[in-house]
Amino acid sequence: MEQDELERLVGGPLRLKLEDIARHPRLPEARKVYFDHFLKVYDGDPFLVRLVIESGRFLVFHLVGVLEAAHDPERRETWATLKRLKEQIALFGFASDRHIDQLVKRLCAVGFLQLQPAKQDGRVRILSTTEKLRAHHREWLAAHYAPLAAIYPDHDYGPALRRDPQFHAVHLGICLPFMPAAARLMATIPDVMLFFNHAGGSMVMVALLQAAMEAGDPRAALAYAEVGDRFGISRTHVRRMLTEAQDAELVKLHGRGGHQVEILPRFWASHDRGLAIGMYLNDAAYLTAMKLFDQSNVRLPRLA
Numbered sequence: 001m002e003q004d005e006l007e008r009l010v011g012g013p014l015r016l017k018l019e020d021i022a023r024h025p026r027l028p029e030a031r032k033v034y035f036d037h038f039l040k041v042y043d044g045d046p047f048l049v050r051l052v053i054e055s056g057r058f059l060v061f062h063l064v065g066v067l068e069a070a071h072d073p074e075r076r077e078t079w080a081t082l083k084r085l086k087e088q089i090a091l092f093g094f095a096s097d098r099h100i101d102q103l104v105k106r107l108c109a110v111g112f113l114q115l116q117p118a119k120q121d122g123r124v125r126i127l128s129t130t131e132k133l134r135a136h137h138r139e140w141l142a143a144h145y146a147p148l149a150a151i152y153p154d155h156d157y158g159p160a161l162r163r164d165p166q167f168h169a170v171h172l173g174i175c176l177p178f179m180p181a182a183a184r185l186m187a188t189i190p191d192v193m194l195f196f197n198h199a200g201g202s203m204v205m206v207a208l209l210q211a212a213m214e215a216g217d218p219r220a221a222l223a224y225a226e227v228g229d230r231f232g233i234s235r236t237h238v239r240r241m242l243t244e245a246q247d248a249e250l251v252k253l254h255g256r257g258g259h260q261v262e263i264l265p266r267f268w269a270s271h272d273r274g275l276a277i278g279m280y281l282n283d284a285a286y287l288t289a290m291k292l293f294d295q296s297n298v299r300l301p302r303l304a
């Protein structure tokens with residue numbers, strides 16, 4: 001179902017199949033590249049980790065840019081309003097209006113978003129991103145194309161890896177129709193979502209898996225306090241997260257306080273499945289974006 005939908009959006013056959021990515025012999029290499037690039041985006045910035053690395057928060061952070069790129073002042077149904085943001089987030093199972101209102105308010109307060117009256121109708125407020133958010137998002141996008149470039153060197157992901165602002169604008173502009181398929185595919189990896197649904201959870205997950213890879217041993221001797229200090233989250237929060245992961249048979253905690261974390265096979269399999277899904281979606285989006293980016297007369301979204 002998703003393949004047919006993605007081919008319709010791309011306008012032709014996909015060049016990568018999900019199962020081929022998942023079974024690629026160099027997927028562990030792609031995993032390492034992703035870990036290195038993803039942690040580089042957030043390491044050393046606990047404020048940003050707490051601000052956006054939780055599923056509901058990140059979706060607000062990401063989807064406002066997507067909605068802004070699709071915004072057409074002449075077509076009210078495309079306006080990047082809070083209502084449309086909430087409709088898109090509901091696809092992923094996050095439908096708390098109050099929570100979204102609070103997150104938008106917080107992102108506006110720290111200079112990532114703006115919420116201003118529409119010129120065409122002052123009763124309606126329009127969401128927009130700032131360069132501060134767009135610069136971060138370009139780094140985030142490059143981190144997600146790096147694993148594709150690592151194992152598919154014949155594919156040119158140059159504009160994404162160069163953080164090209166014009167490509168970034170085009171990429172955001174084509175993302176909205178991909179959201180339903182992305183939501184359905186993400187729902188197939190609840191083990192990964194267990195971490196993603198906690199503030200800082202993605203960072204904890206990636207740090208644990210990276211430590212295990214670097215040690216060459218599935219047991220990663222990483223203390224709660226070390227993870228918390230690294231990403232600015234409490235030891236109690238990390239312990240609670242890892243206890244949930246142990247209950248889900250993703251990890252096994254050893255020693256007093258569970259300072260030694262054993263990564264179980266199910267965790268590796270779930271993460272790699274999630275990585276493959278992300279690469280699959282990103283390659284399809286890239287094909288679509290490049291058709292516009294390569295056109296000399298491309299009409300880019302007007303960014304503040």
